[in-house]
Amino acid sequence: MIFLSVELSEAQRRDIFLGGKIGLTVPLNVKDKDDIGFGDVANTGVIVGFRGLWMYEKRLSLGAELNYQYNPPDYDFWYINPQYGEISLHYQTASLLLNGNYYFSHKDVRPYLGIAFGGFYIFNDLTYVSSYTGTDNDRSVSYKTNLFKPGFAPETGILFRLSKKTLLDINAKLVFIPNIPDQYENVYDENGVVIKVINKSPQANQQNLQLSVSLLFGL
Numbered sequence: 001m002i003f004l005s006v007e008l009s010e011a012q013r014r015d016i017f018l019g020g021k022i023g024l025t026v027p028l029n030v031k032d033k034d035d036i037g038f039g040d041v042a043n044t045g046v047i048v049g050f051r052g053l054w055m056y057e058k059r060l061s062l063g064a065e066l067n068y069q070y071n072p073p074d075y076d077f078w079y080i081n082p083q084y085g086e087i088s089l090h091y092q093t094a095s096l097l098l099n100g101n102y103y104f105s106h107k108d109v110r111p112y113l114g115i116a117f118g119g120f121y122i123f124n125d126l127t128y129v130s131s132y133t134g135t136d137n138d139r140s141v142s143y144k145t146n147l148f149k150p151g152f153a154p155e156t157g158i159l160f161r162l163s164k165k166t167l168l169d170i171n172a173k174l175v176f177i178p179n180i181p182d183q184y185e186n187v188y189d190e191n192g193v194v195i196k197v198i199n200k201s202p203q204a205n206q207q208n209l210q211l212s213v214s215l216l217f218g219l
Contacts, residue, residue, distance in 0.1 A: 015055040016219045017167055023047050023212025025069050028174075038206050042091050045071030051214050053167070058106035062099070065116075069093040071208075088127045093206070095120045095151075103159065110159040115152065120177050122147040122206065151177035153210075165218035173210040180206060 025047045029037030049067035056062060073089040101114030124145040157171035186194045 017053045017055070017165075017216035018219065019051055019167075019214055019216035021047070021049045021051055021065065021067075021169075021171075021212045021214035023171075023210060025071060026209040026211070027071060028207045028209055038208060041074055041077050042071040043074050045069060045091070047210055047212060049212075051169075051216060053169075053216055059103040061101045061103070061112075063101070065095075065097050065099070067093075067095045067097070069095070069208075069210075086129050088129075089125070091122075091124050093120055093122050097153070099153075099155065101155070108161040110161070112157055112159060114155050116155055116173065117152045118150070120149050120151045120175075120206075122149065122177070122180070147180065149177050149180060151175060167214075167216040167218075169214040169216065171210075171212050171214065173212075175206070175208050175210060177206045 023046070025045050027038040027042040027044070029039040047067055047069040049065050051063060051065040053061055053063045069092065071091040073087070073091070075087075095118055097116040097118035099114050099116035101112045103110040103112045105111065122145065125143070127142045153173040153175045155171060155173040157169060160168040160170075162168055
């Protein structure tokens with residue numbers, strides 16, 4: 001019985017894989033017609049992360065991942081006439097996700113569908129430096145957005161078994177982070193007229209498409 005217990009423990013361990021991922025994150029405009037979408041205000045960025053995968057059945061797996069995502073702003077949207085100032089803006093998200101996948105094959109090439117759930121910590125920052133800094137017409141603003149929100153992501157992909165202890169995963173996730181509130185900030189010209197309304201949290205629930213590649217190694 002001791003021998004059998006050790007054998008089962010080792011078998012389960014061989015089905016656990018750890019590794020990293022890297023990919024692209026594409027902002028989307030999944031929104032109401034009159035709302036500003038994440039795709040309006042941000043450009044394609046990068047995502048990196050660490051992953052764990054447990055193949056507890058031939059066609060079923062459970063996993064976890066810790067990710068960091070960065071999206072640069074779309075300056076065509078944020079552009080303000082240079083005579084008024086310049087904007088520096090960054091969209092960043094850290095996420096911890098748990099997922100489950102079903103595989104349509106148990107061979108070396110395994111297409112799959114699944115879903116991930118977890119928490120997303122959003123930390124964005126914006127700095128607007130007015131050309132009139134130091135004068136009565138200075139309308140410079142600087143703020144940071146820090147939000148923690150739950151979210152989910154249906155996913156699909158193909159898992160390749162390169163060897164008994166090496167997996168290559170090509171994955172696509174459609175990320176939804178609902179209920180992100182809007183926060184607005186006015187930008188004025190030298191006459192006190194509003195020339196731009198800046199949404200401090202213009203993520204429109206920050207929907208985005210993540211395309212990634214992971215390399216995983218068995219324990």
